[in-house]
Amino acid sequence: MTNTSVHLGRAGEVATLTITSKKGALGPAFWREVPPALAGLGGARVLIVRGQEWFSAGLDVKATAPVIAPALGQPEAFAAVVAEMHAAIEGLAALPIPVIAAVHGWCIGAGLELISACDLRLCSADARFSLPEVKLGITADLGGLQRLPGLVGRGRAAHLALTGEPIDAAAAERWGLVTEVLPTPEALFARAGALADTLAQLPPRALEGTKRALSAELPHAEGLQQAVAWNAQHMTADGLMNALKGRGS
Template sequence: MAAGGDGPPEAELRRGFTTLSVARPDPSAAVYEVRLDRPAQLNGLGPDAFAEIPRAMALLDRLPSARAVVLSAAGPHFCAGLDLGSPGDPVTAGPSLADPAAAAEGLRRAILEMQAALTAIERCRKPVVAAVHGACVGGGVEVVAACDIRCCSKDATFVLKEVDMAIVADLGALQRLPRIVGYGNAADLALTGRRITAMEAKEMGLVSRVFDSKQELDAGVAKIAKEISEKSAWAVMGTKAILLRSRDITVEQGLEHVATWNAAMLRSNDLEEAIKAFLEKRKPVFSKL
């Protein structure tokens, strides 16, 4: 990761996107907002979105001035799921090949590429905080499942609709949700396709905080992201990496992994600054990336 100025990633972010808007709402905070920005289509996820989400996340991962990311959405709803029937949609269109094996391989490749697009949210080293309002359907749930922290407004609803569309959810919900809400709750959501409210989502652990309105959600999530961004970037990125790695291995393996990580990263200038600031009863000033 380059030190000093923002450089190429910042310049590339300014070139714009067609399905997203990426901005730094508060110039004094090291927080960037990635907003799903197709409100007329209820932020449905089409081929362009699956190309742009990983590009935005990769750029923010490399950007020194980005220490936390907010993932939000424009319009009355967070996301209506996959934009089925849109040009280039691999699910309904499918490859026009006479050989069924070749057609199946083409569809498999398209699904893997869409999976990778959402996994890019998880792999971004900067913590990603989801701000969900209105309806969050199908692929939208799979998007937020890839985020690190999930918050919503009181009007938010969540539904895995794929089973009602004769589809097996294939972008990560069936893999990530059991680890977030437990197997029983994940099976309930995935097999029934029922819609749950914001409060039920909080009760099962899908979201950690519920805000009374969209305005309060935006302010609350901005505050959470800013608080994260003010901590040591090395400690925050390391914590995210260890959490994700420990999710998929045994406790013993996780302990060994974090020991190895801290053997390399513990003696940072940020640790020295944190101790000094604590003793001097002041706010620490951590190093730039």
């Protein structure tokens, strides 16, 4: 399926959502197009999110200004505008399948908030990450300030958000924002595809249950009970025996 800002491709059980707008700018069309794209995943078992020119230049301020400007000073109207953006990012985070962000080039502002909602993040050596909203006189409000502390720690999240300064791929790996740095974009996309293929072969219910347990903001004991309840409902004797056979046990 092809839209003006995103393209959803498919290779077997792996889907790829590519940001196709110029420099990955996230304008009104992007936020409208993501939810129906996610609804079209069908039987996909893994989703890769990537950019075309580079990952994302962040919010397309020029295209978005006419939408936001009339709502300024009106909390309810402003919340309604931002709700469309939230629906796209929270919809991505809520997918029951693993989501891999493959980042090359710049990943700025809303783009960084977008990848923070993914499960796994890889990048190429040319990647740069920035959350510059404070320099624009605004507060990041698309989930990055809520998710980044859990990914990189509160201190490093504060450094990104309060200074607006970019970090390179090496720092992103050192901080834990990404788990792998590949030498080139081509190597990045190949690695993301190989990782997606590996995940697609794993039991989908186990992956979904693991995602739920990782994302649940519950006290320790309640989190344990949630994981136990999931296994009690979805684990099967046949599945367990097949897994043991696969390990040679």
